[in-house]
Amino acid sequence: MPDVHVAGQQLPVAAASNLLDNLLNAGVAVPYSCRAGSCHACMVRCVAGELLDAKPEALDAQQREQGWRLACQCQVVADVQVEVFDPQRDGVAAVIHGHDWLSPHVLRLRLTPLRPLRYSAGQSIQVWTPSGIARPYSLASVPGEAPWLELHIDCRHSGAFVSAARTFQVSDTLHLGALQGGALQYDADWHGRPLWLLASGTGLAPLYGVLREALRQGHQGTIRLLHVAREPAEHYLADALNALASEHAQLQVEWVLAAELSAALAELRLVSRQTIALLCGHPEYVETFARRLFLLGVPRNQVFADVFLPHAR
Template identity: 55%
Template sequence: MSVSDDSPADPGWPRLAVGARRWPVAPGTLLLDALNRAGLGIPYSCRAGACQACLVQCLEGMPEDVLPGLPDPARRAAGWRLACQCRVVGDLRVADHDPARDGLPAQVLAVDWLAPSVLRLRLRPQRPLRYAAGQHLLVWNDEGQARPYSLASLPGEDDRLEFHLDCRHDGGFTRRARLLRPGDTLRVGPPLGGGLRYEADWQDAPLWLLAAGAGLAPLWSVLREALRQGHRGPIRLLHLARPGEHYLGEPLRQLAASHPHVQVELPETDALQTVLAGLRIVPRPTRALLCGSLAFVDDLSRRLYMAGLPRTQLLTEAFLPRVE
């Protein structure tokens, strides 16, 4: 039986160490929670292993890992683990991402508001980064805070990186982001994720891209990647947003006007149940990509499955709001 995290520390509990700090942790505690309760500020987004933002390197000892297939074999061999998917079961020494060591300097090119709650951030890294549509990066600010943000830019288009920051929640990172000016320097980590993507053998299949809020960012990149690769099947893009928050409405309409097989829908948030009711029968070859809040992704995933979409043809990325 595992010991409650709220119980008094037991002399037999495993010890967790980071740098010069070492403290007891209740057996079975999630590694991410143990680190953040101690004030380490490990970044996370989905807490499901998909975003891979919470990577930490195990230097001594190993946690119990419920996702042994992630991260990739090379990183696993070097001791990297996803803190949100590991439990502390024995003494453990870890090192988290260090922006001075792991982050690539990136200059701020532009900061502007696409909508009242969506801030667009454009960066130019010190050297070009190779990434795929649908991936994301860790971004560190000048105070060492890190957050994972999906890339809205198109790989290989140029060396600029574009992110759409959801500023509805007034966290420390977004407060600092509002103050950024061209010429400022941030740091970015290596590309992560890959749950959202476009594959070349999908070219004749119906492609559904369903987003809520700033979850549109990676699907905007995937959409343009699909068109660049000559996707021939019908494409349906749906962006659910609050009134006045369809921040790419005009570019999406222009793109649909020049590509007859692209259908764009821009419902408002209170129309979600109507959207769900409209998902009655899904053509079996369809590939569907979902990105947005956990509730949005869960609701649409369930409805798509009930409408006949195989789970293997559904790719999702759900994000949890940070409480700061």
């Protein structure tokens, strides 16, 4: 029976058992969310020994070299010593620069890191509250456009982080974890190809960043952005995106209500098999988008998706 050494404790555990489950059962405070290796909330550093990692590709090479692992994806197969991610020690402090509502349910949070962070449009980042609640959020900001990082937080459903976010104040300090690559980014090789951006809810946030990055790099192909929402007020970036469309002839923006989505997707026509499609949002909508693109004949290797998984707690 292997032992897990953590926070001064020695925990005998069953061989091949899940590390996150063992830590939680022992009362070790480990944040977690998706349990799928996507949110990165349950990062731990492997100090001694090694774990059987079911999803090593979830972290980049530098993170793995530093010993970081995702507890939800690791099995304990031998004695191991781990440290839980400490936002004060391992994260980057960031001051709240802006806190305002883009719609009745979407909170815009602008954070200024106390040291520069290198990131790409479309990436996501882990955000920690002072009380130790962590959630991953996609970035709506574009490098070089402003000194802050912009997040769009869906507050429609209750949750520990959402409850805390409602009470944040300008000048409060949060902490940031590691940036995550994600599937959404702009590739300069797409310069002349049609680009489709299909989003639901706050899945629009990273695509808003990718769109602005594409325009910044002088994208010459047509760009079609479609956003689906339950009600008109939830098309929360309508003014900003309509303004961009008026400035860029190649950009077409379409606002669709959920009840009308099937009809709207039925009207999509593929003008080129070189089309690149980026999808983001709730799993149900991403699957619907992907199914329609498949039927249209968009090659699978030209479709990139990021699914916003429901939180486990």
